[in-house]
Amino acid sequence: MKKKITALILLCTACLVTFAAVGFSGAYAEENDVEGESFSDRFMYYLRDFVGKFPKREAFSAEENAAGKYLASIFNEFGYAASLTAVKNAGEYYDPDYAEGGESFNVVARKPGSERDKTVILGAHYDSSPNGNGAFDNGSGVAILLTVAEALMKKELPFDTEFVAFGAEEPGLIGSQAYADSITSPENVLIYINFDVCVGGDKLFVYCEDVYTPQLGFFAEVIKECGAEIEPRTDMKPIFVPASINPYYSHVGMRSDNRSFNSRGIPTANFFSGSLDNDFGVYTENPDGSGVMHTKSDTLSYFTNNENKVRIQAEFLVKTVVRSLTKNDFKYKMTNATVVSGSLTSYRYPLIAFAVLNLLAIVAVILINGKNKRDAAFGDGAAKEKKEMFSHPEADDVFEFRK
Numbered sequence: 001m002k003k004k005i006t007a008l009i010l011l012c013t014a015c016l017v018t019f020a021a022v023g024f025s026g027a028y029a030e031e032n033d034v035e036g037e038s039f040s041d042r043f044m045y046y047l048r049d050f051v052g053k054f055p056k057r058e059a060f061s062a063e064e065n066a067a068g069k070y071l072a073s074i075f076n077e078f079g080y081a082a083s084l085t086a087v088k089n090a091g092e093y094y095d096p097d098y099a100e101g102g103e104s105f106n107v108v109a110r111k112p113g114s115e116r117d118k119t120v121i122l123g124a125h126y127d128s129s130p131n132g133n134g135a136f137d138n139g140s141g142v143a144i145l146l147t148v149a150e151a152l153m154k155k156e157l158p159f160d161t162e163f164v165a166f167g168a169e170e171p172g173l174i175g176s177q178a179y180a181d182s183i184t185s186p187e188n189v190l191i192y193i194n195f196d197v198c199v200g201g202d203k204l205f206v207y208c209e210d211v212y213t214p215q216l217g218f219f220a221e222v223i224k225e226c227g228a229e230i231e232p233r234t235d236m237k238p239i240f241v242p243a244s245i246n247p248y249y250s251h252v253g254m255r256s257d258n259r260s261f262n263s264r265g266i267p268t269a270n271f272f273s274g275s276l277d278n279d280f281g282v283y284t285e286n287p288d289g290s291g292v293m294h295t296k297s298d299t300l301s302y303f304t305n306n307e308n309k310v311r312i313q314a315e316f317l318v319k320t321v322v323r324s325l326t327k328n329d330f331k332y333k334m335t336n337a338t339v340v341s342g343s344l345t346s347y348r349y350p351l352i353a354f355a356v357l358n359l360l361a362i363v364a365v366i367l368i369n370g371k372n373k374r375d376a377a378f379g380d381g382a383a384k385e386k387k388e389m390f391s392h393p394e395a396d397d398v399f400e401f402r403k
Helices: 039-053 062-078 135-152 174-181 214-225 258-262 300-305 307-326 330-335 351-370
Strands: 009-013 019-023 081-088 103-111 119-125 160-166 189-195 203-207 229-233 238-242 268-274 373-377 383-387 398-402
Touching: 039 062, 039 135, 039 300, 039 307, 062 081, 062 103, 062 135, 062 160, 081 174, 103 174, 119 135, 119 174, 135 160, 135 189, 135 300, 135 307, 160 174, 174 258, 189 258, 189 330, 203 214, 203 307, 214 268, 214 307, 214 330, 258 268, 268 307, 300 307, 307 330
Parallel strands: 019 398, 119 160, 119 189, 189 268
Antiparallel strands: 009 238, 019 203, 081 103, 103 160, 203 268, 229 398, 373 383
16 A cells, blocks of 8 residues: 655545445355365465565565566466566656666456456555565455455456556556556446455455445445445544645545546445544554554564454455456446546646645644544444544445444
């Protein structure tokens, strides 16, 4: 997950109207759909294999390039036609924090459908931050992507399917921006489904848009079918975000490669995990505020120490995605999917907008202690009093999924 650090920290409202959280407890139901093994077994295998072989995958590095080529070989073993597309740190995709001209790769695995008029794209970035081993960010997403691809290989689907492992996400979504920009007919893409830091946090979330959309409703129903309860969240909390000139950065759900597709008018769904239940809505991995992403704690040991929770989440997530794509009405429902915030997109805010955001941040900090408190339903089902700086007229469209 992209997390560009700058000197100034902004305080912005959380635009999470279509946010859905999945909380898990108890045993999960095995689904032996992949060579006699559960989805969670396959997930753990791919996670340990990939991160173990490539513990450092900083964007544009030799290690990242080797990891991309390895992923292409796995997709080919599944039976997909996999290819590598080079992306350079140059031109409109240039990030000055990395060596100019550095090369990264997008790994693309394609499977034709029984009908060739529409495409579904699923993706995860495989580069890592300089800290830790990138097991959570984003070995977890890579392992989910591989498990879903393996499970769907022998399924006949009425649309083309593309699985994409993106390079160079951490510098600024460079791989996914280049890929999304290369799509000649974005209207033919039913949806892009993103996996980023998607297993291992306190809860699982799926974010589609800032207002309720048909795609969120569809995934919500499938999640219920898979054994989770849906409860409305009535809280809208602000989030701390780095000072960024990107208009999507105050959206927790838009801080990954899904933003690149949303900017092309392609409907998206972003699956990620963590905790948003602390007083100020700051994104962390755990409810006590302890962080893992982009820290030295982001190692395989984190998953070993939390393996029961990780297996439950991985099983549920893969089951949800596989069931969604194989449902008879998936193509029809995604044809009605909508994009709302795509019109906002710009890779860089104008300076005047940046100044306005900073001014609003200062005002927000001044007002924070004087705002009313109200009860909100959280993951344990109990009403908790939470600080809230801003109300939101569509807060009831926020859902929490609990098992």
